[in-house]
Amino acid sequence: MDREWLEAKLAAYPLYAYAFITTDELVFADRVRYICEHECPMYNTTWACPPAVGTVEACRARVMAYREGLMIATITEVSDIANIQETLSTRAPHEAITREITELIRSQCAQTLTLSTEACAHCAHCSYPDAPCRHPEKMFPCVESHGILVTDLAEKHGIDFLAGSNLVTWFSLILYK
Numbered sequence: 001m002d003r004e005w006l007e008a009k010l011a012a013y014p015l016y017a018y019a020f021i022t023t024d025e026l027v028f029a030d031r032v033r034y035i036c037e038h039e040c041p042m043y044n045t046t047w048a049c050p051p052a053v054g055t056v057e058a059c060r061a062r063v064m065a066y067r068e069g070l071m072i073a074t075i076t077e078v079s080d081i082a083n084i085q086e087t088l089s090t091r092a093p094h095e096a097i098t099r100e101i102t103e104l105i106r107s108q109c110a111q112t113l114t115l116s117t118e119a120c121a122h123c124a125h126c127s128y129p130d131a132p133c134r135h136p137e138k139m140f141p142c143v144e145s146h147g148i149l150v151t152d153l154a155e156k157h158g159i160d161f162l163a164g165s166n167l168v169t170w171f172s173l174i175l176y177k
């Protein structure tokens, strides 16, 4: 990966922060998966979510097949962070940026693994579990689905994810080799 080239490209995006990371920095925690299972309404509804993504151990092995990656974060101010609809409306622009930056990295690297936010919303109706994913190249599981403690990674890189009470922060991780 030509980091200088990529950083010049990243300058065109409204990113709050980004950091080059190594996968040995990642903390995998079963409690993150527990939250998926017990608190997320998307659990068991798409190919991008547990249990379809596999066990935390299987996810860890998938991630650790990569050595390096790029973490990106966007931040958006909303009028009331308790307004779920308004808060979630900030997700699509983050996903669009994640997709474009993934394509940039794909132009340089033979393999990528992108983990992003929430569940996959690419199709109006997910084919899960009756048929295979229609667009595996566009399907980005969320970081948490793989048991990754993203707050720990952000802290390690000095990224403040509690920047303000009405600020919505989204993270994506694009691994490459």
Ligand code: SF4
Residues within 6 Å of the ligand: 046, 047, 048, 120, 121, 122, 123, 124, 125, 126, 127, 128, 132, 133, 134, 135, 136, 138, 139
């Ligand atoms: S791309 Fe479509 S079929 Fe695949 S996980 Fe996303 S919504 Fe489901």
